[in-house]
Amino acid sequence: MLSENTIKIVKSTVPLLVNAGTGVTEYFYNRMFTHNPELKDIFNMGNQETGKQPFALFNALAAFAQHIDNLDVLKSALSRISHKHTSLNILPEHYPIVGLHLIETLRELLPDAFTPEVEQAWTEAYALLADLCITQEHGLYQQNAEKQGGWLGARGFIISQKQPESEQVTSFTLTPKDGGQVAEHIPGQYLGIKVKPTDAEYMEIRQYSISDKVQTDSYRISIKKECNEPQGIVSNYLHSLSEGSEVDIFPPAGDFYLQFNDKPVVLISAGVGLTPMMSMLETLVEAPLLHSVHYLHACENNQQHSFAKRVNALCATHDKVDAYTWYNKEVIETGIVDDRTMFTGLMELSHIKAQLPIEEGDYYVCGPNAFMSFIKKQLLLLGVDHSRIHYEVFGPHEAL
């Protein structure tokens, strides 16, 4: 427990972090990577270049400090961070390292504001936050280890099948090298994959959503080849691997998942954001459907439309499932999707407003952040309560 005085000091110095700016965050990461270069095998060094992760960490610390006397407010953020951390195999021994470089950075760069009293308060506050994360992460690691087919840390998997789904997306079936079972995932969750790409300086870890229903002996993920310069390190490397290659996998994680709460479901995705939706859809159609399932997808054109045939087949065999498609560019090949449920341009939900379960449905959204913001705004305007809008960011989390 923190004292009244510590809480007061931490809250009053929140602006130190909020106004820290990129100079302080860059200094922090440079300091940490110089003293502890082994952490370069954990962090995505590309995110360092683009500045996304530095903001995520400092924003989280500032938010924590702001609510230090009411940590309940941070429950969902803490859960999300802990899930992400477990997919990276962050361990208790990593926390003092981050804490040390954080405190030292603030002391070195802001000597006037960061008095010994403030330093003491922040040291205690960081210890509390670290403790909350470590406890939550310990629970998640335990759960994964205790599940049937579960494990702790990295486990070797073989790419047992590669299946192109569209121009840029290929599915990979991953089977444990040890021949054992895999741990069950909740549809929507992702895996952490650790590889050492050819010519890469460091190990790289990325998350990939599982794109199929639960299978006992394998996972399927579907990966977009990130071709824009500079080319994506891990996605290009994985695409270059052939069947039979080995990769290390951390167990399923993530707090974006199907709620199983007996309500209509609306799955909304753009581009490769369809992967968690495919896992949810394949799971929902396994049992008799009591409610409608609407699958809404946007992509550039039909050459980039993954799983189109599979979704059509599911619509044809399940009365309660329907699908709507938005192509941003020209239709290259006709007959892939039903013309009556196909639109061009951006995903305008007003086109299908009458079909949507506005009052009771659960809405799952995944795609680029600008797409998700656009969709969320429309859903709120249509009258969907924000508590029924769930979304996943394929990168460091950002509020929409």
Ligand SMILES: Cc1cc2nc3c(=O)[nH]c(=O)nc-3n(C[C@H](O)[C@H](O)[C@H](O)COP(=O)(O)OP(=O)(O)OC[C@H]3O[C@@H](n4cnc5c(N)ncnc54)[C@H](O)[C@@H]3O)c2cc1C
């Ligand atoms: C929860 C979650 C689930 C995900 N699920 C999926 C999924 O199902 N399928 C999928 O394909 N992806 C998924 N992703 C995204 C995936 O984890 C990777 O981020 C993605 O494959 C890109 O990784 P990469 O190593 O290829 O690219 P990186 O090397 O990490 O680069 C990422 C982007 O940053 C740009 N970049 C890199 N360095 C710089 C620089 N110095 N300056 C400017 N730009 C730069 C690159 O051009 C690229 O566009 C998911 C992510 C998360 C967090």
Ligand code: HEM
């Ligand atoms: C209490 C301390 C910490 C806080 C508040 C914190 C906060 C965060 C937040 C907010 C994110 C983004 C989550 C998301 O995308 O949803 C994140 C991601 C991440 N964290 Fe932490 N973290 C802490 C400690 C650590 C430690 C000790 C390590 C390991 C040394 C670590 C490594 C990472 C990595 C590697 C990512 C993924 C982003 C990337 O690769 O660039 N974090 N953390």
